[in-house]
Amino acid sequence: SKGRLWVGHQRVNSSSENPDPVKAKCPPVLVDDVYLNGPTLDVNGAEDFIRESMRIITEDAVKKATDVREKVCEWHSPEDLKELLDLQLTDEGESDTRILERCRDAIRYSVKTTHPRFFNQLYAGMEPYSMVASFIIEALKPSLYTYEVSPVFTLVEDAVLRKMREVIGWKEGGDGIFNAGGSLSNMYAVNLARYHHCPDVKELGLSAVPRLVLFTSQECHYSISKAAAFLGIGTKNVYVVPSDNRYIFTEWLNVRVCDQGAVPFMVNATAGTTVLGAFDPIEEIADICEKHNLWLHVDACWGGAALMSAKHKHLLKGVHRANSVAWNPHKMLMACLQCCAFLVRDKTGLLQRCYSARASYLFQQDKFYDVSYDTGDKSVQCSRKPDAFKFWLMWKALGSKELEQRVDRAFAMAKYLAQEVKKREGFRLLMEPEYANVCFWYIPPSLRDLPDSTELWEKIHKVAPVVKERMMKKGSMMVGYQPHGDKANFFRMIIISPQVSRQDMDFVLDEIDRLGRDL
C-alpha cells in the first residue's frame, strides 16, 4: 500500500502464504490486540529492494566514488544540505522507491573518502576484499564476546592478532584485542599499564593510590590526553616531553617526578605522528623504560604499516621491547573502517585480569566448550564488532608480499612528492618526510618576493584555508591543512592508496597553484 516491496501486515490466515507445514496448522492467536500468527516481516520479500540497493551501491558508492574523473565531494553548507536531505523522522513511513532515492542522495552528497584525490585523513582508498568482508559482517550481525555466538570471527581475530604479534617480533605469544578505534587502543594501554603498576586501582580507584603520571612525546596523538581525562588520571598528569629533547627522558624522570611526589607508570612513544609522520626512537625510550620499570606503549596506529616492509621497518626498531602496541590496519593497510588492534606482550592473562567483570549471564563457566575462546571479558565493550575479519580476508587475498609492495610504494610516492615540492616555485617543504606525510606550504606569487618575516608568515597562514575552501567547493580534491606549534598553516598530504599515481601528486600541486595563485 505504501509502495513497500514487502512487509505485508499481519497475515492472520497464513496457510496459503506460508510454506512451513507446521505453521499452517496453527489457529490464529490474539494477545493484547496483536495477532501473533506468522511473521510480519519476510526477508525473502525484501530481495528486490536489497538487489536494487546493491546495484546503487556498486554504481554510486563503489565505481563512481572511486572514479578519478568524478568529484571528491559536492559541497553544500549545513543549512542547504539539511534542506536537500529532508531529515525529519515522522509517524508514517516512506515507499521503497523513495528510500532508494535517499540512498542515492546520501551517497551523492557524501565525501568520497575512497576517491583517488582524497588525501585529507590518515585513511583513504577502496580495498575491495575488505569491503566485501565488511558487507558480510553487516549482513550476519555477529558480535564478539563468546565463541558460541561468533565462532568464525573469534578464530579469525585470534589468527590476525597472532600474525601481527609475529610481525612486531613477539615470538613467544602475547595477547590483544581489536576495538573501536586507535584512541580506544591507547586508552586500553593506559589502563593496562596502570593495572600492571598497581592492580588495586581496579577495585579501589585512584583515590587510594599516589598521583600517577605518564610520559609522552609532544607530537603524540590527542587521544593520550583524552585517555588521561577519561581514565581519571588528569590531563596535567600527562608529562609532555618536547620532541627536540626526546633523548633526555631520564633527566625528566628524575627531576620532574621526584620533585612533585608523583609516580610515573608508563611512557607513550609514537610511531608515525599524526601531522608530521615522525617516529620516536623506540630503542632509546625502551632503555629508559626498562631502567625505570615503566610500561612502554607504542602508538603505531598510523606508522605500524611500516612493519610490513623489510625496507622501512627500521623506523620502529625496538618495537618488540614495547609492552603494548596500538596499530590500525584501517589506515595505510586500507582495511575498511574501523580496524584497530591493541596488542600486548604479556602472556600471563594480564589483559583479562585487568578488564574482566565475569558477567554470569554471558560467560558461564559450565559451557560445553573451552571457554578460554570467549574473548569478551578482555574487552571494555560488551557488543564488539569482528573488525579483524576485514583485515584477514584482504591479507589472505593479497598476501604479506603485496601488502609490503603497497607500503613501499606509498613511501616512494611520498618521496616523489617531496622532491616535486622542492623543485617547484612557490612550494616549500616543511621537513623531509619520514613516512607518508608530506607537509608543505604554498606561497602565492604575490608573497614570493617578500622578506622572511612574521608578517609574511601571517599572510601565508591565511592561504591554506582559502585554497581548502576553493578545492572543496570545486570538488577537485581534498587535502588537509593545519598549524603546528609555531608553524603557520601548511598542507599535509597523506599518501596511502594504490589507486593513486604520481600523476595525482602532480595534479595536487598544479591544482593548489591554480586555486591559490591569485591570493
Added chain:
Amino acid sequence: SKGRLWVGHQRVNSSSENPDPVKAKCPPVLVDDVYLNGPTLDVNGAEDFIRESMRIITEDAVKKATDVREKVCEWHSPEDLKELLDLQLTDEGESDTRILERCRDAIRYSVKTTHPRFFNQLYAGMEPYSMVASFIIEALKPSLYTYEVSPVFTLVEDAVLRKMREVIGWKEGGDGIFNAGGSLSNMYAVNLARYHHCPDVKELGLSAVPRLVLFTSQECHYSISKAAAFLGIGTKNVYVVPSDNRYIFTEWLNVRVCDQGAVPFMVNATAGTTVLGAFDPIEEIADICEKHNLWLHVDACWGGAALMSAKHKHLLKGVHRANSVAWNPHKMLMACLQCCAFLVRDKTGLLQRCYSARASYLFQQDKFYDVSYDTGDKSVQCSRKPDAFKFWLMWKALGSKELEQRVDRAFAMAKYLAQEVKKREGFRLLMEPEYANVCFWYIPPSLRDLPDSTELWEKIHKVAPVVKERMMKKGSMMVGYQPHGDKANFFRMIIISPQVSRQDMDFVLDEIDRLGRDL
C-alpha cells in the same frame, strides 16, 4: 597470474590502458625501485569480484541465514573449525575464486543471528533497510569528526538524536552522541556526571578530589562496574542497591556515604535489565537524585524501545527527568550492529567541555563553514562510525508507527510465551515478564515428582547447559541460559524480531522438551 580478477601489477607504460589523457602523456617515474606511473589498483576491474560476492552475500548471508528451515548454526569445536577455515596468513595471496569460497565458508560456519530461531542475545533479526544503510557506510568509509569529511552523516546523526530526545521528552533540546556500544555510553555517562560534579577532575585527576562513589541497582549491566574500573573510580566505589530495597536509596545515601567520607555523584537506573528485563522506578529515583543533587543516568540500552510505544512507555515514566540516557536502537528496534545513542539533557555544551581536546590538526577554527557542526571533539573516540544512519534510514522507511507496532508485538509475544510456559507441564516461569525477556526453567520428567529441595535445584541447574549443548549441535535454535543470584540455571528467551511468530514460541518449548526429556 594468481587468478585475481584485477590488480595488474605496475603498468609502466599506461598509455594504452589508461583512458585519462593527462596520464597518457606522463613519462615513467622510478623512485626507490618503485614505478609510480598509473594506479596499481583499479576498482573498476574489481567489479566482477564485487558482484559475485554480493550475490553470495544475498543468497547465503541474507536469504539462507534468515530462512527458518535452515540451521541457526553449524556447530564445530574451536579446534575443528580452525582446521576447516585454514586461517594462517602467508606471504603469497590467493585467487579470487578461493577468496569467494572463503566468504561462503565464513558465512556457513557463522551463527545466524538474523535467523528467526536466534533468541540468544538482546538483538536478533534482519532489518533490510538498516542493512542497506550499513552497506552504504562500509562502501563510503566515512568517519564522523568534522562536517567537511562527513556532511550527510553529521546531519543525519543530529536529526536522529533530536528525535530520540523528543521521544524521551526533553522538549527544549539537549545533546548526545552515537558511539561504539552501550557499555561505552554508560562510561560516557559516568565520566560526564563526574565532570559535572567536579570539572577539575579532567585536568587534575581523581587523586586531587575526595573519593567519589556512584549508586546503581543490583540488576544493572556489568558495564557500570567496568566503567568504574576503567575510569579510575574503582569497582568498590560502585554502591550496589539491592533490587528488593530499591525504594530505600535515601537511607543508603545517608548511612553508607556519610560514614565513610565518600562523595556520591551519580545514580544509575536501569530500564530493562539484561537478564530479567526489569525496570527501575525512575520517578522515585529521580526524586532522590534531585534532593541530593545527584546526576541521574538511565541505562535504557535494552528497554529504551518501550518509549516508542504509547502502551508501554509508562515503564520508563520519569525518564525525562534523567540527566543522561543510554539507548541502543540495535537491540529491540533492530538497527544493524552497532547503533548506540548516548543522550544528554544538558544544553550548555557540557558534553563538549567534558570531552574536548581541541586537536588543532582536525578542529581548525579558521574553516570556511560553521565549525559547531564538527562533532568530533564531543567524543572519546577519534574516528567514529556514522551508526545513526542505520537507524535513520529504517525509521524513514517504517515511520514511528511501524516501529511502535513492532515493539507492541514483541511485548504481546513475550506475554504469549509466558502464558504457554505456565500452561505446560515441566516448565516453570521465573517471573511474569515486564518486557521482552521470558525467563523459565525446564524440568525433565525424571525430576518432576521430586520434592522442592536444594538437591532438586542442583539437578535443575545442570539441565539448561545440556539442553543448550544439544540445541547448538543440532542447530535448531539458540536460547541463552544463566544462573542469577541464588537461582539455578534458567532459560532466557528474548523476543524482538517481526520475523518471529507465535509458532516459533511453541517450537522453542517443544524443542526444549524434545532435547531435555531424557535428562
